[in-house]
Amino acid sequence: MVDDSKRHRTNRRTYIKGVAGAAGIAAFAGCTGGDGGSQETSTTESGGTTEKTTASKTTTTKSGGSSGSLKFGFTSYVRGGSWITAYVEAAKFYAQDQGIQLDVRPNRQSSTKQIQDIRDFANKGYDGIMVGVWQTGAAESAINYAMDQGVPVMSTNADTSSSKIPLYVGFSNYSGGKTSGEQMVKALKEQYPNKDSYHVLNVRGIQGNQSANQRSQGFLDVMKKHDNITVDKTINGKYAQDVAQNKTQQYINANGTPDGIYSGNLSMGLGVHGALKNLGKLHKKGEDGHIVLTQMDGSPQVNPLVGQGFIDAAVDQPNYFYNPIAMKYLKMYVEAGGVDGGGDSVIPKPDTTVTKDQFSISSGQHKGIEMWSKQIWSPAPIKTQNGHPWLQTNSIVITQENYDKPYLWGNVWGNK
């Protein structure tokens, strides 16, 4: 027996699939032309076959009228702060561009609220759900419930433990730490070309926290590969600016100045900057006495410091791409048949790599810039995590060459 809501969803998806198919044929026939451009063609590698999908600003779903437009639910942490604002607002902008109805619900820092919303999205027959998971394990049952109801769920930024979801879109903390380590090695050699050996400090996040561990380990693994670099000490900065500042200034005052310092997040990076300032040891890149600083995360506060030469490199996330990527895959997934049909055929397979030539997010005018015009998330290797594919977005290294570019979220959302 199929319950009414499921039948309703199936009919709705069949309709969407039909409209998408018709529009696809029209597109191949060169008849779309609705908005006079901005057509986007993407290719997705799928199990050895190459599938071509077409989307444009006047999307197929839009042309089908309101009954044919997709309706997605999105639950996430949404409170304050420019990072999270960029992450959430980009989803709204992209949905608006694509004619997708998006219902954004704040989780109010509660996994219970998030679970209720996921179940509600599923029960109300939404076409897909995106989840910025609040607590990895907590949302699993609700996500499985939605998938069982035939409503596809994709996680972004923070992953779920559910193996049922078709895709997770996010950044790798370990890779970010590794990139920061590589930037440290490069900057040390540039700053001190005549030195034979280097001493560095690792300021890490909360002990036991998964992202803090991965960010620290990625950095340390790069350092281990270089016999001439010694990590003098790992300081627990607890992801807090005041803690990192206090501990770093005391350490440097007691033990002397290292050649470089790596910080595991933006707050601790600013703390290290403050510590060096207090100790009178803050010098610009290339100047005598400059201590090489690399860190995770850019931000409205960090980017100018990179530009001024105080911070050598910051490894940033393409956070405003996470939801658009997931939304586009969700749309393709639904149009290809969804959970009960051939939805999985559009999802890239593990151990492949998705590049901007194969898949891209159409740019659009938002906040005074052409948003998504540079596909900084690419290339993205497809890994497996918690039994489902993970589109591991690329990180972007902020340096003096690009610190003021509009494709860095901190330069767009921080200036609001």
Next chain:
Amino acid sequence: MSTQQGALDRLLADTDNLLLTLLENMIWPILLLVIIAIFIAVPQTLSTFNSIQLILWGGVPIGLLVLAESICLLSGHFDLSIGAIAGLSGMLTGMVVGTCPACWGVSHNAFVGFGLIVLIGLAIGVFNGYMVGVVGINPFLQTLSFLIIVQGARTALNTQPATGLPSLYIFPGSKPKVAIGIMLVAFVLFGLVMRYTRFGQAVYATGSDERSAREVGISTSRVIIAVYAISGVLSAIAGLMITGFTGIVPPLIGDGLVFQAFAGAVIGGISLFGGRGKVTGALGGVILIQVIQSALNNSTVIGATQIQMINGIVLFVAILLYSTQESIRSRILAST
């Protein structure tokens, strides 16, 4: 013979008094021993005047919170919301006087900031005190709920740093000597108040036995409101000091400080059950914690992963000493 007996009794009484005084001030010899140990094991920690200054400067916010908690404990109550009050008052004021994109920028006047931050702390403190002292809500439940409410309010306001603060507003926390001076003045001031004023004696009396205090004419509800008000104001000043220390309002301001504040007060000899302990002892507790933290942080032998465990051991030793002190004290008092 009777003269000899009297002399012996007086000697024993003097010895007991000496022992009791020693027990009450036990933090100072312990601090001395720890400092000697640090000089041997991690000498770079205290090698220069600047090292000592940096340790004390970093300890200013927690010092003020220890003082806030100590006064609450002395009254037989406690306040779990002190760190959260520091956070909310700091963030809210930062939003008002800051010029960051997320800030409201209502005024860029430092004195508006000083007044507002103290007012926020005072308001929350008075409300806590009223609910505990007058309405009769359990202090644990009242201050726990306010820890959650106030911390949530801070997060709701902003999760990014509040920047662009007036330079005069950050001045007290940004200058080591000024910040340390403020902390020391606060300890001396409250040390004198607690020892020499009627209010101080009323706090001790309320903490020792609230009913007896009421019976001798002390308005215990007023004392409790005043104690929480002081706690709120000191917590807000701690928020101001953190702001000055970093030059901005960090998004996690005040997080995780309440347990350190409890530890500092207890290590400093403040009784968890109220009515006993000295504010100056609490200062010793703050210094001890900061010196140990600094030594662990500065040691190149001890890793970040081991520090938390060692911190736990230090706290455990402090609790053991506290228990021993209590039992010795009880024995001495029982024998007199």
